[in-house]
Amino acid sequence: MAEPDSSSARLQSRAIATLWRALAGWRPASLWRLAQLTGPLVQRFSQRERLVTCVNLNQAYPELDESSRRHLARNSLVHSSATMLELGMAWMGDDERLEGSILEIHGRELLDDARDRGQGVIVLAPHFGNWEVLNFWLSSHFPFTAMYEPPKLAALDPIIRRGRERQGACLVPTNPRGVAALLKALKRTEAVGILPDQEPGWGSGVFAPFFGRQAYTATLLPKLVARTDARVVTGVARRLPGRGFAIHFLAADERVYDSDEATSAAGVNASVEAAIALDPAQYQWEYKRYRKTPEEAEQRPDGKRFRLYR
Template structure:
């Protein structure tokens, strides 16, 4: 059923202009916010943890906008994949700091590109795969039918897709030797034993160490990137930013630098970050997402 709905969303949303798709997403997001207690709770928890300087009204506004933007990312897929899968450039309104990418590529060592769950990373992936030899590391969804669809659409522009497992690490190292641009989503919470805790918006976040270990081992240039949604006109702006040289230090220092770089990217468009994700569910103390039952009496 989930695979059928996913396929249906892709087909239907490819039939309309991007502005119409986004309006429809806004309507769905309003329903989602109202009736999805679970996701509302996760989003509110993340916003409260990461933006304590905001009052409750400001936090609610950001949380609602986050649900809207995250829903929009889903409903943009048909337009992006089916209409622009082999040429995403018509949707790109502007590219910020493009010279950072070209300077990194010019070093001839390949490039490690950190693309957090910000804006629409499918747009970024298609843009990069058409630009340069591009490989991306991904975590396969549980539904094999959905994985097949994603693999097909992401591969339209020639992206080399590498699964996030033990063999995937070896493939990344080989691709870097072939001077590939490697895209990794660095803010997915890893399994226990595959990361370290580092500050993220003032909160300890269990963060993958894989990215940092590859950077330290290869000394490959590292940059940040995101495709941020624009509305007038409807499209996207690509942002590139450099990462501190601390990324090449010991694992704890490197992961802290990575999270700081992600945090700086999120500041570009906070509502377009995936605050609907349980980023802090692994903690040394209490799970912040756990709903405490009311005391009897």
């Protein structure tokens, strides 16, 4: 939800937009070198990002020793810094240069085969690598629809929207009207993108395991699959440090097609885990994925109970 306009918000938006424009012409190799300088600063001075990253990595990789997890946390914050620095390139940079930075495509046949059979494709796009580069590539090569929620800084909305739509992507709101638009796109055998690892509001999800811990997970996917017979793939733009990007499409865990929402959600989370395994440092571990808990759900005043996948 966009914040009301204010002088401080305008100044902040102007500073961010200026940074994006300044970096829009930089090449991935230069942006990566800059991220290697800024990542350690984030780790040192941003206690929130450092703490959440470490807590999540402890949950996801308990088998690693402390030194290995610290190393992974440092690398993760460098990759997160790279993602932020690359936004100007992804949204405002030269189209041909950005296309040229995508050096590898893996699994495209999963999309092509589904569309050849008359099926739409649902792309699960987790916060891995640079998802804006993935959006650029998808909308450059397929009719593509994705949900969009305006940023908190309202002044940045036109920049982000224009950047995501510049290759023809159709952005729809995160409400029933947007869901209807996704259904129509899938029935036209087009591709749609959804965020599988963003915590939904109460009533729009179920609890399912994610790296061994119950995470509140959206139930939009089984509703789309049930009404469209769409195929589901996971898509990421993996960073090739100092070089560019590799696009990967992976077949989703078969449980995503189950009619039971909790089982399907478990399949979604397993699909995200499989994508993260490509390079765990490139996942956005600083996101509070476990904010909602089953214990909190049981105590909600509306009395609504939430099923757990066991």
